[in-house]
Each structure stands twice: as C-alpha cells, then as structure tokens.
Amino acid sequence: MTTDAIAPTPAATSAADEACTSRFLASDNTSGICPEAMAYMMQANRDDDLAYGNDRWTQQVTDSFRQLFETECEVFFVFNGTAANSLSLAHLCQSYHSVICHELAHIETDECGGPEFFSNGSKLLNAPGPDGKLTPEGIEQLVTKRSDIHYPRPRVISLTQCTEVGTVYSLEELQAIREVADRHDLQIHMDGARFANACAALNVSPAELTWKAGVDVLCFSGTKNGLAMGEAVIFFDRKLARDFDYRCKQAGQLASKMRFIAAPWMGLLENDVWLNNARHANGMAQYLAERLEALEGIELLFPSEANSVFASFPEHVLAALRERGWTFYTFIGAGGARFVCSWNTTTELLDALLKDIRDVL
Numbered sequence: 001m002t003t004d005a006i007a008p009t010p011a012a013t014s015a016a017d018e019a020c021t022s023r024f025l026a027s028d029n030t031s032g033i034c035p036e037a038m039a040y041m042m043q044a045n046r047d048d049d050l051a052y053g054n055d056r057w058t059q060q061v062t063d064s065f066r067q068l069f070e071t072e073c074e075v076f077f078v079f080n081g082t083a084a085n086s087l088s089l090a091h092l093c094q095s096y097h098s099v100i101c102h103e104l105a106h107i108e109t110d111e112c113g114g115p116e117f118f119s120n121g122s123k124l125l126n127a128p129g130p131d132g133k134l135t136p137e138g139i140e141q142l143v144t145k146r147s148d149i150h151y152p153r154p155r156v157i158s159l160t161q162c163t164e165v166g167t168v169y170s171l172e173e174l175q176a177i178r179e180v181a182d183r184h185d186l187q188i189h190m191d192g193a194r195f196a197n198a199c200a201a202l203n204v205s206p207a208e209l210t211w212k213a214g215v216d217v218l219c220f221s222g223t224k225n226g227l228a229m230g231e232a233v234i235f236f237d238r239k240l241a242r243d244f245d246y247r248c249k250q251a252g253q254l255a256s257k258m259r260f261i262a263a264p265w266m267g268l269l270e271n272d273v274w275l276n277n278a279r280h281a282n283g284m285a286q287y288l289a290e291r292l293e294a295l296e297g298i299e300l301l302f303p304s305e306a307n308s309v310f311a312s313f314p315e316h317v318l319a320a321l322r323e324r325g326w327t328f329y330t331f332i333g334a335g336g337a338r339f340v341c342s343w344n345t346t347t348e349l350l351d352a353l354l355k356d357i358r359d360v361l
C-alpha cells in the first residue's frame, strides 16, 4: 500500500482556496478554535484517559465552573446548543407542561421541534416583546389567560441571554421576570448561547447573571466562545439535576471521549479567556454598528448590545456582498441582515466589509 501523501487534486485546492476568500460573519459558529482551547485539547490528547466523563479533565473543569459561578452547581456537557436547550427543558417539564418563550426564541424558531420532541410534547407558548425580550406583562398574560384543564400548564420561562436579536436582559429585567416566576411557581431556563457576551456587555459576574437573578438552569455555549463544540448545562439547584446524565445518555449526548470537550473548556475558564473572547467580539460588533449607522440607506434594526449587528440594507447591496464572498444570515430575528462578530474577528475584516458596502451603496 503506498504511503505517499496524495497531493490534493486541483479541485480540492481550489475549493480550499475558495473557502479562504469567503468572509465569515454569518455566525459565531463559523469561528475557529481559540488557541487557549486548542492548547488544552493537545494536552488532553497526550495520554489516554477514562471515558464518559470519568476522566480527570471533566472533574477539573466542573470544579472550575463551580468556582466561576461561586456555587455548588451541577455541570453536564452536550455537543450542541439544541441538545442543551432541548434536554434541559425536557428535564424541567412533564409532557403536559408548557414553556413560555419569546416569539423569536431559538427554541421556537431554529431547533426543529427539538424541545417539544425531547420533552414528549411540552408546548412552547410564545409571547411578543420589544427587542427580542420577554416582559413580565407578556409572561403574566400567557400564564393567567387560562387555568382550565385543556391548557398546557406553564412550568418554565425560557430566556435567551443574549437574545436572538443581539440585545441583553438587564439584572432589573431578570429580577422582574423572577418575581412573575415566583408568583406562578415557574422555573427559569436560560439559553446562554451568548451568555459570555451578556456578562461582558453588562459587566456583571456569571453568578449575578444566573442563580443570584433566579435562573434555575443555564445552557452555556462554548462553541460560540472559541471551542470546536461543547455546551455546558448548569443546574443551580442540584435536586433538579437528578438523573440528567441518564437523559443525556439516552439522547445520544454522552460523549465517550468527554475529555475533548472538557479540557478545551479549561482553556476558556483559565485566566478569564471566555470573558476576554466575549469582550473582543462585542467590541468588534460595536465597531461595525457605529460605522454602519453612519452610512446613508442603512438602518440598525436593534440596539447592538453584544456581538451581533442587525441592519436593513437595500437588496442590491446584499446581493453584491454575497457575490463578493460575504456570509451573513437574513432569516434570523425579524428580518434584515445579521452580522455576528467572534473572538477572532478583526477590524481589518470589518473594514473590508465596510469598504465593499460603501462601494455598492
């Protein structure tokens, strides 16, 4: 059998070359692995270790999470955010319960029915709200509109922090929602796909933005913060976490080589890399938002409070940007184009985007 390395065929190299010309701002899911996480991945690869979370890295990083959140929380790892949201909601609800979420919530719009499927039917009840955020009044209305046996009993409020349109809930807003939850014996789930960005934007601690504000379970995304994959599901009430490991296993979310999810998380948690990555991404989004706002014919659709920028563009501009290799989504939120900045976004990339926009406006 030949051992010669097979040179990539011209098609392969041109595809690789092509990828390099595409400029990725559609999502923080398109960023690479940050160097600190990669270094820990390599460390974890030096030696064999036990499987299914019994390795030393998983123990080490779950202890680090308890230090970071300043409480004895239970921490589990799943591969992606849809699994994190779906399984945590399924764990909080019986099938006859309902989950209250915003009409733009990811669990409603972008998880292909995962939460309903994994909970065996818990219904998502949607409420509108300004800037992608639930309001106490909107929650109260959904909870109290009916009390008859035919209505799926509300059990959980699901908040996305940051929201799907790049805004953040303030501590005061979270407190007001907790008061509604307490009045109606509801639990609070937080979709923290961009939790790090919210902490950075508000300059508050993870504890202040979760259990101290009455959050019961947090899905903390590592993927969007510089990992290859790996979301932490964090239960602040350990009783609620009972048997969640079995739920993960049954759903195909128990990684056999969990150390390769856990160890890179050490790269994020050590020296506050997670926070610095988020601060950088947020700063890049502010850089872009300020410059877009100054351009005639472009309107910001939501306050850019974290690492996303939503704006309306003339259609011919979007078409020209696509032709020039720019990637962005137009199906999220309430229309317009979304640009998301990551840990590795640079002003050079954003200046190139802004130049192309000015060229075609």
Ligand SMILES: Cc1ncc(COP(=O)(O)O)c(C=O)c1O
Pocket: 029, 080, 081, 082, 083, 085, 106, 107, 160, 163, 164, 191, 193, 194, 223
């Ligand atoms: C708000 C939000 N929640 C959850 C997720 C998780 O989705 P995925 O299953 O693609 O990791 C995403 C996107 O990735 C998201 O934007």
Ligand SMILES: C[C@H](O)[C@H](N)C(=O)O
Pocket: 026, 027, 028, 029, 106, 110, 332
């Ligand atoms: C497309 C999808 O919504 C994904 N969560 C993202 O934000 O890119």
